[in-house]
Amino acid sequence: MTATDRAPGGELPRHRPTLAEIANLAGVSPPTVSRVLNGQAGVALATRQRVESVLREHGYRRRDSEPAAILELVFHALESLWALEIIQGVEQVARERGLAVVLTEMQGRLTPGRAWTEQVLARRPTGVVAVFSELTVQQQSQLATRSIPLVVLDPTGEPLHQTPSVGATNWSGGMAATRHLLDLGHHRVAMLSGPTQWPCCRARLDGFRAAMDAAGVYVDPALVRISTLYVEGGLRDGAELLRLPDPPTAVFCSNDLQALGVYEAARRAGLRVPEDLSVIGFDDLSFTQWAGPPMTTVRQPLVQMGATAARMVLRLADGEPLEQHRVELATTLVVRESTAPPRT
Template structure:
C-alpha cells in the first residue's frame, strides 16, 4: 500500500485517516491513547501523525492542568525534595502535579505510556529514565514534552535533561578526607549502571590520584542507594583487619547505614572512622554526629526541570539543553583527622 504524504502543519483527522486506511474514530482513539486499536495499526497512525507534524496545541493545552512526575521509587527524603521543587513551579503556573512510579532505574514499565496518553499532561519529568523511540514519537504527536531529571545514563541528543556536577561532588568529598590526613579512604558507591554513581566514583578516584594515594579497588563497595546497602557495605569494610579510616558514601542513606555498621562493630564516628555522605537531605543535619555531606541542589534541580518542560510546551522547537547545577561540600561533625 502506498501512503500519500500529508502536508506538515496542515493535517486533519480526515487526511490522517485516509492515508492510514482507517476511520476517523480509529485515529481519534490513537490520538487520545484509548484501547481498541491493534499494535500494527496504532504504529502506522503514530508514524503518520509524527511525520505530518500533527498538533493538538489548541485543545490539549487548554484542558491539561497536570505535570506528571515519574519516579522509579518514591520512598525517601530525596524524593520529597524533588516533589517540593516541582510543586513550587507548578503552583506558580496554575498547574497540579501527579506522581507515578516507573518500575525501574533505567526503564519504564510497559503500561506507563498508556497512562500518560490518557491523562495528557502538559509535560512529563522523568527521574532516572530515558524513553524508547516509540515512546518519544507517541509523546511528540501529542505535543507532550518531557525532561529527564538526574539521568541514570547519558541522555540521547534529542532529550533535555537537568542534573548536577556529580564528578565535582565526588572530588570535593574525597579531597576533604585527604586534607584531614586520611590515606585509607573507602567508597560505598551507588549502582554502577547509573551515570551519577560512575561520576561520583570517578571524582573519588581523581582526588586519590591527585594526592598520590594508590587506588585500592577492594575499598570500593557498590550497592543500591539504600540504607541497608550502607549497613552491609560498611560492615564488610569496617570488619577488615586493615579497615579504612574514612568512608565516602554515594548518598546520605548509605552514609546512615555506615553509621549503623560502625555502631554494631563498636566503632565511633568520627573518632574511629570519618563518614561523608551525598545529597544533604534534611535529616543529615539531625544525625548524631551531624553528617558531613555533598549538597546536591535537589529542589533547584526540580524547579529547573519544571521550568524547562514548560518552556518546551510553549516552544516545541526550542533547542534542547543539558543543565548541570553545581554541588558543594557541607562540613559538619562526622569527619575528623585519623587517630594515631
C-alpha cells in the first residue's frame, strides 16, 4: 500500500481494511495477522498485542466463516447445584436455537489460561458466557476481534461498562433476610459473608448492615465473619460463633452451603434449629426444602439468570443491540422452618 492509498491524515481509506493492510500497519507479515485472528500459538505476546491494537483501531472483523453452532460456557468451579441450575438455564436457550453447549471448568481459577483462549478462538463459538470468572482485557479483545460476543454472569469484579453482565439483587436479598430475623425479635444476629472482593458477597453483607442500621441494632464485629462459600466454611465459622461468651441467636449466611454447615455446627454444640438458633441461607438450592428442618433462604433465580445471559449473548451474535448492558434479577425471601423467635 502506497502513501497515495491513504486518506488525509495518514489514515486508512474508508473501506474494510484487508489483512495485508493490517499486517503493514502492525509491521508484521500477513500470516502473523492470520495466526492472531485464529488464536494460534507461535506469536510473541508483544507482537500479538500490537496486531490486536491495530485490529481494534480499524474495526477489523473476520467475515470469511460462520461461527460454530455452539455456545461456550465457562465456570470457575463446578462444585454445587448452584452451577447446575445456571447450566440448565443456558442449555434451555441454546436448545431453542439448535446450539450445543461446550462447558469449561477452570478448577477454581477465576481467569482462563492461554490454552483455553486459543481453543475458543479456534472453535469460534456463537458466543461466550463466563460465570463467576474474570477474562482479562486481552482475552476480551481477542474475542471481540473474532466477533465472538461475551456476557458475564455474576461477575467477580466490578462489571465493566462495555461488558454486558447478569446478576441478582444481592443487596435487597441481604436486607430482606436480616429484616426477617429482626422482625422475629433477634438482636444478636451474625453474618457469614463470602469473600468481600466479590461484589455479590459484598452486596449481601452491605444489605445485612443496612437492615441492622435501619432497625437501630448494633452490629457486633465479633458476629461478622468472612468465610468460604462451602459447607466446611459454615461449619468452621459457625462453630466459632457458637463458642463465643455471648453467641448469636440467629445467623444469616451468604449461601445455602454455608447455612448447611451452620446446621451441623449447631448439632455438634447440642443446639436445635430453630429453637436455639435461627439460620437463613441464600440461593434456594433444591436440597434446602429437604434439610432438617427445611431451610429459610433467599431465592436467587439461577436458572433464569443463565437463560438471560444466553439470550443476551445470542442477541449480540445476531447483531442486535441490548436493551440493558447490566441486568439484575429479583431475589425473594422464602420462609420455611429454620427461623423462629429467639428464646426468652
